[in-house]
Amino acid sequence: MKRMPCIDDLRTRAKRNVPKMFFEYADAGSYNEETLRANRSDMKRIKLRQRVLVNVDQRSTATTILGEPAPVPLALGPIGLGGMMHGDGEILACRAAQAAGIPYTLSTMSINSIEDVAGAVDKPFWFQLYVMRDRGFIRELIQRAVAAKCSALMLTVDLQVLGQRHNDVRNGLTVPPEIKFKNIVDIATKPAWALSILKGKRKTFGNLAGHVKGMENINSLAEWTASQFDPTLSWKDVEWVKSLWPGKLILKGILDVDDAKIAVTTGADAISVSNHGGRQLDGAPSAIVSLPRVVDAVGSEIEVMFDSGVRTGADMMRAMALGARSCLVGRPYIYGLGAGGQAGVARAIDILKKELDVTMALCGVKSISEINRDVLADTQSQRRPQ
Numbered sequence: 001m002k003r004m005p006c007i008d009d010l011r012t013r014a015k016r017n018v019p020k021m022f023f024e025y026a027d028a029g030s031y032n033e034e035t036l037r038a039n040r041s042d043m044k045r046i047k048l049r050q051r052v053l054v055n056v057d058q059r060s061t062a063t064t065i066l067g068e069p070a071p072v073p074l075a076l077g078p079i080g081l082g083g084m085m086h087g088d089g090e091i092l093a094c095r096a097a098q099a100a101g102i103p104y105t106l107s108t109m110s111i112n113s114i115e116d117v118a119g120a121v122d123k124p125f126w127f128q129l130y131v132m133r134d135r136g137f138i139r140e141l142i143q144r145a146v147a148a149k150c151s152a153l154m155l156t157v158d159l160q161v162l163g164q165r166h167n168d169v170r171n172g173l174t175v176p177p178e179i180k181f182k183n184i185v186d187i188a189t190k191p192a193w194a195l196s197i198l199k200g201k202r203k204t205f206g207n208l209a210g211h212v213k214g215m216e217n218i219n220s221l222a223e224w225t226a227s228q229f230d231p232t233l234s235w236k237d238v239e240w241v242k243s244l245w246p247g248k249l250i251l252k253g254i255l256d257v258d259d260a261k262i263a264v265t266t267g268a269d270a271i272s273v274s275n276h277g278g279r280q281l282d283g284a285p286s287a288i289v290s291l292p293r294v295v296d297a298v299g300s301e302i303e304v305m306f307d308s309g310v311r312t313g314a315d316m317m318r319a320m321a322l323g324a325r326s327c328l329v330g331r332p333y334i335y336g337l338g339a340g341g342q343a344g345v346a347r348a349i350d351i352l353k354k355e356l357d358v359t360m361a362l363c364g365v366k367s368i369s370e371i372n373r374d375v376l377a378d379t380q381s382q383r384r385p386q
Helices: 007-017 020-027 034-045 089-100 114-118 135-147 166-171 181-188 191-199 221-228 235-244 257-265 287-298 313-321 331-362
Strands: 063-065 068-070 074-076 126-129 152-156 248-254 270-273 303-306 326-329
Touching: 007 020, 007 331, 020 166, 020 181, 020 331, 034 287, 074 089, 074 331, 089 114, 089 331, 114 135, 126 135, 135 235, 152 235, 181 191, 235 248, 248 257, 257 270, 257 287, 270 287, 287 303, 287 313, 313 326, 313 331, 326 331
Parallel strands: 074 326, 126 152, 152 248, 248 270, 270 303, 303 326
Antiparallel strands: 063 068
């Protein structure tokens, strides 16, 4: 792991280690991947303001996230099928996050269940919720998160219907993989991955199997999502979820200013400006372009997080300069998980933290509170009045 100085190195190793269908599930976007590419290209266009001869000896990346101290403004976001990137993947990722002192978010569509993770770690973690047609099951799922002492609930609001991911269709994505010749050949070349999966606690969706009627024999994520996710989901459902959840509530998937203003009225504690990592509406604006508009509209009223497109500590700096209080990452730590299990996730976190620290120093910034639009270069009129 020490010989992998950047997230791209972890991605390369994960691509080599993990079967194609599961790597591409995490790596790819929806349809033509226009928004996936825009998340990165728009991020790269934002230039930072280099400062010199500033005393930056005593620097700190420490901050708070939802009122809790964190050594870096970073949380691990929810990723489905984490346990198919590496056996017990969600448990290992949560352990790495907790060792680093940052939040970890367990996905509804995880392989390890809420109870599996809670029983394997020492501290509370966040839980991400999808609202499905069966409201009784959703009520039960929230109650399970409460029983597991999850410290925040992240309600994903941008997946009423599933955006088609062409690679998943081509690969015939199933959990566990179906016994087909191409799958057997692929897995045969990845014995370490296969062994980790065999040793893992579960081989299918841990939060759903045994709890949802008809889930016992359905292993296709796309098939189950299409039948269960609820296109009637509305802001009233956010109120309903909040009435059931006693802790902090995050709404993930806000891009539009009008939606951000409505989100504030729900009483949520935070929103995450996100386009689902380019995995839903293809042709939607990049998250980083949407961020300053949302911050200008509601940033004084609600804590604004950011995800979709972060690959470096410099990207974190860009997002915070535009008003984000913290960043969620998905692909960077999933690449780490596929590259080296818990050690790989720890490496991803360490890479991002160190890159942020160095970026701050080269921009003449000593603390997270000093990061604002003044750290952006004037090359594209990026800075705005404070």
